[in-house]
Amino acid sequence: MRSTTTLACTALLSLSATAIATATAAPAPVPAAPKLVVVMAVDGLPQEQLLRYRGQFGDGGFKRLLTQGAMFGDAHQAHGTTVTAVGHSAILTGAYPYQHGIVGNNWIDRATGKSVYCTEDTRYQYIGESTRPDDGTSPARLRVDTLGDQLRYATGNKSRVLAVSGKDRGAILLAGKTGTAYMYMEGSGNFASSTYYMQQHPAWVQRFQASKPQDRYYGKTWRPMLADADYSMDAGDTPFAISYYSESGAPDASYYKRLKEGPFVDELTLDFARAAIEAEGLGANPAGVPDLLGMSLSAHDYVNHAHGPESRMSHDHLQRLDRMLAGFFTYLDKKVGSDNYLVVLTADHGFANSAEFSQQQRIDAGRVDGKKLLNGLQTHLDASFGGGKVALTASWPNLYLEQAALDKAGIKRADVETAASRWLLAQTGIADVYTRTRFEESGATGTRIDLLLRRAWHRSESGDLVVVPRAYWAFGSGSSGATHGTPYAYDTSVPLLMMGKRWIAPGSYAKYTEVVDIAPTLAAVLGVRPPAGAEGRVLVEALQRTAQR
Numbered sequence: 001m002r003s004t005t006t007l008a009c010t011a012l013l014s015l016s017a018t019a020i021a022t023a024t025a026a027p028a029p030v031p032a033a034p035k036l037v038v039v040m041a042v043d044g045l046p047q048e049q050l051l052r053y054r055g056q057f058g059d060g061g062f063k064r065l066l067t068q069g070a071m072f073g074d075a076h077q078a079h080g081t082t083v084t085a086v087g088h089s090a091i092l093t094g095a096y097p098y099q100h101g102i103v104g105n106n107w108i109d110r111a112t113g114k115s116v117y118c119t120e121d122t123r124y125q126y127i128g129e130s131t132r133p134d135d136g137t138s139p140a141r142l143r144v145d146t147l148g149d150q151l152r153y154a155t156g157n158k159s160r161v162l163a164v165s166g167k168d169r170g171a172i173l174l175a176g177k178t179g180t181a182y183m184y185m186e187g188s189g190n191f192a193s194s195t196y197y198m199q200q201h202p203a204w205v206q207r208f209q210a211s212k213p214q215d216r217y218y219g220k221t222w223r224p225m226l227a228d229a230d231y232s233m234d235a236g237d238t239p240f241a242i243s244y245y246s247e248s249g250a251p252d253a254s255y256y257k258r259l260k261e262g263p264f265v266d267e268l269t270l271d272f273a274r275a276a277i278e279a280e281g282l283g284a285n286p287a288g289v290p291d292l293l294g295m296s297l298s299a300h301d302y303v304n305h306a307h308g309p310e311s312r313m314s315h316d317h318l319q320r321l322d323r324m325l326a327g328f329f330t331y332l333d334k335k336v337g338s339d340n341y342l343v344v345l346t347a348d349h350g351f352a353n354s355a356e357f358s359q360q361q362r363i364d365a366g367r368v369d370g371k372k373l374l375n376g377l378q379t380h381l382d383a384s385f386g387g388g389k390v391a392l393t394a395s396w397p398n399l400y401l402e403q404a405a406l407d408k409a410g411i412k413r414a415d416v417e418t419a420a421s422r423w424l425l426a427q428t429g430i431a432d433v434y435t436r437t438r439f440e441e442s443g444a445t446g447t448r449i450d451l452l453l454r455r456a457w458h459r460s461e462s463g464d465l466v467v468v469p470r471a472y473w474a475f476g477s478g479s480s481g482a483t484h485g486t487p488y489a490y491d492t493s494v495p496l497l498m499m500g501k502r503w504i505a506p507g508s509y510a511k512y513t514e515v516v517d518i519a520p521t522l523a524a525v526l527g528v529r530p531p532a533g534a535e536g537r538v539l540v541e542a543l544q545r546t547a548q549r
Helices: 004-024 047-052 062-068 084-093 147-154 168-175 203-210 213-217 253-259 264-280 299-307 312-337 355-360 370-385 403-409 413-425 436-441 448-456 515-526
Strands: 036-042 070-072 106-108 115-117 161-165 180-184 291-297 341-346 366-368 392-395 398-401 430-435 465-469 473-475 496-499 507-509
Touching (some): 036 168, 062 312, 084 168, 106 392, 106 398, 147 515, 161 264, 168 180, 180 264, 203 264, 213 253, 398 413, 413 430, 413 465, 448 465, 496 515
Parallel strands (some): 036 291, 161 291
Antiparallel strands (some): 070 496, 341 496, 392 398
C-alpha cells in the first residue's frame, strides 16, 4: 500500500504532465478566410420594423439570419446626418463623416457656391447610358479607403470587389476606390457601370442587358402577398394595388423609373448579383483569395418615403424582400457552399413615421419647410446687418455663409452665427443650432446627440450652421410620406446581422454596437488591416474563437 506522500507526489506529477501537455498542445486551427464576403444594406430599414414583423418571415431569409447568425439588438448608424450616402460610407470604411467627407447626399461646394452630389464626377460617364452632370459616376469625394480596398491591397489586387445597387451612391460607396460598381439606370432599366471603372462592359454584363429582365414586370401589379388580417398592425386598412406600366403602352423611361420604387428593383438587383457571381467567379477565386460583394437593396427606402414605415406597403415590401433573401441565400449555399461565405446585413439609416401618423398617436410632429425657413432667415439677417451683406445657401440641415462677402462688409462670422441661431431657435420645429464656432471651439457636452452631430460635421464640407429639428419633425413640405436624416434613435437604430458558421457565433447580443464596427470586424476575420479611417471596434463577442486571428 502506497503512502499518502507517495500518492500526493504522483498526483502532482500527473497534474504537471497534464499542464505541460496542455501548454505544448497545438492551438486550434484558425479557419480559412471566407471565400466570399457578402455585405448587404437594406436602404431605409429601421431595426423596429425587423422586430415588429419577424413572426411573419419565412425560414430562409431574415429568420435564418436571426437564428443562425449573430443579431446585434442595439446597433446604430452613429452620426448625426442619417441619409443614404452617409450611411453607406460608414459601412465599409468604418469611419464617421468628419473623416470620410460624405456629409450628405448633397451639400454645397464652397468654391462654387453650388450644390454638389456625393458621387458626381463629370470626368466620367455611364457606359452606354445617358449621363447628366450630377449623376453618380465615381467615389472621388470619398476621402478614405474601404475594406474592399484593403482586401485588394493585401492580395495584390487579386481579390474581386464588386458592388451593385438600385442607387448609384449605394453601389459606388460600397465598392470603394478599387472595386467595381454597377447601378440601376432609371432611363433604361439596365445595370451599368461608369468609365471610372472600365471603358466598356464585360461580355456577361452585355448579355444580361440584352436579355432585358426588367421588362418582365411590365403590366404586373404589386398587391399584398399576405392575408388581410396579417396587416392589422399597420396604419390604414385599405388594400393596395400598384401597377407597372407606361402611358406609351410599352416599357419606357417612365416605366423603368416607376419600377425602381417597388419590390421588383430589388429582385433585379439580386438577379444581377447572381450573374456577377457566375461570370466573375466570386467565391471561387483562382488565386485562392477572398472576394467581396456589396449589395444595396434600394426599394424599401422609396416605399417608406412614399407611404411611411407604418404602412401596409412597407410591411408587404419587407415580407417580399425576406423571400427574395431566402432564395439568394439558397443560391449561395449551392454555388459557393454554406461553409464558405459570410453575410453581413445592415441598413444605411432608419426612418421616422410620417408626421400625420405620429400626430394621430398624439405626438408633437410636423414638417419644417426649408425654403420658407431660409427666406425668413435671410430677411432677418438683411434687417440685422444690411441687405445683401450676408449671403446664405442651404443644403439642409447645413447652412453655408459666404465668408468673402462677410469680410468685404466687415462683419464677423460669429456675430452672424449668433443672430441666425437666435432667430432659428424661435421657429416652430427647431430644437438646436450648431455653429462652426461651437464645433471648433467647444468640447463635447457628453450628450448622445452632441456626439453624433460632431461626428457628422466635416470642417471643409459641412455648413457654418447645422440646424437640428425637434424629434418627430423633419425638413420637408407636403402632407404625406415620411423621411429621415436626424440624430434621433428612430433614424439611427438599424439592423446589424452577421452569418457564417465558421466565423460567427450565433446568438443575440445586447451590447451597444455601431455600423462602423463592421469594417474592423471583417478585417479581423479576413486577416487584413482595417481601413485607415476606421474607428469601430472588432465585435469579438460574436466571433467564433477559432476565427479570432
